[in-house]
Amino acid sequence: MSSCPFSSATQSSAAQGERIVQEEKAQLDFDGRMSYGDYLQLDAILSAQKPLSPDHNEMLFIVQHQTSELWMKLMLHELQAAIHNIATDELPDAFKKLARVSKIMEQLVHAWDVLATMTPPEYSAIRPYLAQSSGFQSWQYRCIEFSMGNKNAAMLQPHAHRPDLSAIVQAAYEAPSLYDECLRLLKRRGLNVPEGHTQRDWRQPYPASEAVENAWLEVYRDPKQHWDLYQLGEELTDLEDAFRLWRFRHVTTVERVIGFKRGTGGTGGVSYLRKMLDTVLFPEIWTLRTQL
Numbered sequence: 586m587s588s589c590p591f592s593s594a595t596q597s598s599a600a601q602g603e604r605i606v607q608e609e610k611a612q613l614d615f616d617g618r619m620s621y622g623d624y625l626q627l628d629a630i631l632s633a634q635k636p637l638s639p640d641h642n643e644m645l646f647i648v649q650h651q652t653s654e655l656w657m658k659l660m661l662h663e664l665q666a667a668i669h670n671i672a673t674d675e676l677p678d679a680f681k682k683l684a685r686v687s688k689i690m691e692q693l694v695h696a697w698d699v700l701a702t703m704t705p706p707e708y709s710a711i712r713p714y715l716a717q718s719s720g721f722q723s724w725q726y727r728c729i730e731f732s733m734g735n736k737n738a739a740m741l742q743p744h745a746h747r748p749d750l751s752a753i754v755q756a757a758y759e760a761p762s763l764y765d766e767c768l769r770l771l772k773r774r775g776l777n778v779p780e781g782h783t784q785r786d787w788r789q790p791y792p793a794s795e796a797v798e799n800a801w802l803e804v805y806r807d808p809k810q811h812w813d814l815y816q817l818g819e820e821l822t823d824l825e826d827a828f829r830l831w832r833f834r835h836v837t838t839v840e841r842v843i844g845f846k847r848g849t850g851g852t853g854g855v856s857y858l859r860k861m862l863d864t865v866l867f868p869e870i871w872t873l874r875t876q877l
């Protein structure tokens with residue numbers, strides 16, 4: 586009999602653990618049945634981490650980006666469905682999805698904390714192996730930017746070598762953005778949105794206007810009268826707020842890890858990412874607040 590209280594505690598809890606599994610009648614035999622790993626295609630996902638360098642920290646770098654791309658996949662799925670819901674006047678359905686998109690964006694903001702544990706020398710050991718690859722070439726990210734209205738034809742070019750992906754990014758470029766559909770909705774609801782905003786070349790960057798600010802102001806000055814449009818405006822605010830935080834954490838993390846080195850994607854690095862901080866997706870949603 587062992588005199589060590591920890592070893593007897595371990596034995597009894599092991600026995601207890603086994604008893605619970607038996608009593609609860611957990612399914613233990615997966616011969617011919619679909620298991621957790623089968624359903625989630627874990628063999629495919631968990632065999633996709635292939636470091637190129639001998640460095641320990643490359644696994645962090647790969648997992649961080651792969652998980653980000655998975656969250657972006659869900660974000661696009663929700664965002665595109667929300668845009669469709671707005672176009673077809675199903676606002677409660679759109680709100681549910683937009684709230685989820687904002688939460689995913691917040692999740693990605695917090696994810697920077699994990700990557701920021703990588704020091705400059707640790708990243709320098711990996712960086713040569715990345716060659717000219719860069720997040721700049723993320724086609725899902727570009728679809729998100731385009732769907733949110735940040736249109737820029739130059740951003741199509743890195744995808745030209747992959748016609749399959751290029752077609753998807755091109756479609757997001759040509760389609761009305763989330764904000765375009767919101768303005769069309771405002772017009773259907775009788776607000777005074779000029780035609781240049783409801784029927785335009787969707788590939789062009791969104792042109793902010795006083796007329797649109799006035800339309801939103803009508804909503805914001807009397808929220809009870811236009812409750813769902815007011816709620817929509819606030820959902821757009823949450824979304825852009827979260828997106829701004831993501832951009833900011835990106836540039837700060839990049840500065841702490843590579844300083845002012847040029848980016849592997851060919852840009853000036855931090856200087857480019859700082860310019861991106863000036864992006865405004867839903868301009869009148871912000872400017873209207875000066876009038877309230």
Ligand code: HEM
Nearest residue numbers: 653719720721723726839842843848849850851852854861
């Ligand atoms: C140590 C980590 C990171 C560094 C040093 C870094 C660096 C950079 C740099 C310098 C650029 C500018 C383009 C270039 O010339 O390469 C860039 C762009 C970009 N990065 Fe990162 N990045 C890091 C992590 C991430 C992560 C975790 C993501 C998440 C998916 C990400 C997504 C992007 C995206 C989407 C762009 C394009 C942004 C735009 O065009 O506005 N990056 N990154």
Ligand SMILES: N[C@@H](CC(=O)c1ccccc1NC=O)C(=O)O
Nearest residue numbers: 715718719720721847848849850
């Ligand atoms: N642009 C980064 C490289 C980089 O960050 C990266 C490279 C390959 C895959 C994802 C990346 N992440 C985001 O840009 C750099 O200049 O170090």
